[in-house]
Amino acid sequence: MNLVSKIKKEWFIVGMLCAIALATVSENIGKTDGIIHLDQLTGIGVAIVFFLHGLGLSPQAIRAGISNWRLHIFIQSATFVAYPALWLLLGKGFTAVLPMALALGFCYLFVLPSTISSSVAMTSVGKGNVPGAIFNASLSSILGVFLTPLLIQLFMGFEGLQLDLAQSVMSIGKLLLLPMVAGQLLRPLLVAYVERHKSVVNKIDKYVIILIVYNAFCDSVAQHIWSDFSLPLLLLCIAACCVVLLIMVHIIQWSARKVGFARPDEVAAVFCGTKKTLAAGVPMAKVIFGADPNLGMILLPIMLYHPLQIFYCAMLANRYAAQHNAANTAISSEA
Template sequence: MKTNVVRLIKKEWFLLAMVGAILLSLVIPNVGKSAGVLHLDKVTTLGIALIFFLHGVGLSPTALRDGVANWRLHLFIQAATFIVYPLLWVCFGQAFLVFMPSALAFGFCFLFVLPSTISSSVAMTAIGHGNIPGAIFNASLSSLLGIFLTPLFIQFFMGLEGAQFDVMSSVTSIAQMLLLPMVVGQCVRPFILTFFEKHKSSVNKLDKYVILLIVFNAFSDSVNEGIWHSFSLDYVLLSVAICAVVLLVIVNGMKWSAQRLGFKRADEVAAVFCGSKKTLAAGVPMAKVIFGADPRLGMLLLPIMIYHPLQIFYCALLANRYQKQAIEHEQQKEVNV
């Protein structure tokens, strides 16, 4: 019995650690919050930079070129982010306005028109053995497009004037967070590739450790923001239910569509994680600029505050499943050889 429990813990340690991170955020949110005791916002940024550096070491230049040239994947992901998601508001927006306060309803509108995340999308694509170059390109492209498209969608759907954003600052931030570490990794690849290959199993676990810190940080921030007690319990539960349904429909819809369109498994993984996510990091600053000093800002941000930790948790579980499938596939190939 004890042996079976130990075996289960070893096999599902990532899932158990995810649940533990969430429970920990409920107990000591001040420790895990951004700018808290552990400064996890900075720690995870450094961790992500290290991950991308190692990906730069592990990626061959040929694979990188192939990832950027994969236009079908880019079109599929960007269409999911900026066409499929906004269509949810077109189809269900009026129902939202009927059954909930207008500020909360428009919060879902804001959620649907946000760009994708960068760091967690690429990190989870890496965990799932997906197309990392394609994920980096699309996550970065989504953020750049969102600078222009999100305010335009808001103006069209909600009648609010969009704000101007510092494009160069956004480009610089993306380059520093993703491209610079990867370029450095590519530059030193010839010198440390042998060491990298030798310790590849340990390197692969680093992605998961960083994701765990991101989960702890995200849930701690949501607890500190008071989203679980600042609003009516009915509205919080309704928001959680809608976010969960939307996430499940989009993620599984993208998996099904990618398979029907004949995407390779690696491209499917990148598409699912880049096309289904919405950014909290860029969403909050955008909301503050677009909505200004609107006293309803807290309710407008409630959907993305709920959706963010849900998407990280669910997609991390999915990434773990993709990883197991990839390992089993590689083992099967070795047996057949």
């Protein structure tokens, strides 16, 4: 029973693992232009996910968070300056040790925008600045439409990767930005309905990601990409993700305290500044890298990083909450 309850709790990670396993024996079903044309279905799914993100974004929360400009600059700099700077320091090592597709995957991980839902959720659990987190997580997604393909071209262009930058930005904008804007415009009409069905709506993005992962790995299996992939290489990727996460979390914590942020702003900075989005990262990769048969390997670092960041940040959020409660108890006893 404990195993069953654990599987239910971690169904998303289990679902991604099942999608990868299923792809090894059914690549003709899930591959691009395969039997069920899953690539077209997932495109529709991504549009629905970001439409729902737009619906859920409260204008009141945006207004409440917009004035804290120091926090906004700090978080966006962590996402789009500090992470890319880390690639500049470590990138040569990644390309020397890893196959090019995996090195490209780590470069892609470093230039992705932040998450929305989990950043806000972790900030809330850690008793942080929730309006600031909502504003910055949403702003990061919008900036990522333009900055992620630009940074990929800047860094990996030296390795022979050539992108049609304008076309990539336009495609990602249509895929992510337009549905989000449509959701905002229709929010007054539909927000009550979405709130009533929140338990279902909150899972839709995870269902879509599992389908995209299945599609990507079916393509990889069909092209025999994984024939030279070894367990030591997978363990090396996991270790690299752990090291990157720990470096960034502690740099951002230290920097937030150095610039004098109050604890609520520090919490928002840590959880928005360290996260990298799987929800937007997977569909953006399909646009940026097209039908590249290496897409499964390119996506592997963000797929490994995602559960690691959720696990570690959940522990941090609980620690911040305990510190908050202890401080309130001390204040109450003094009074």
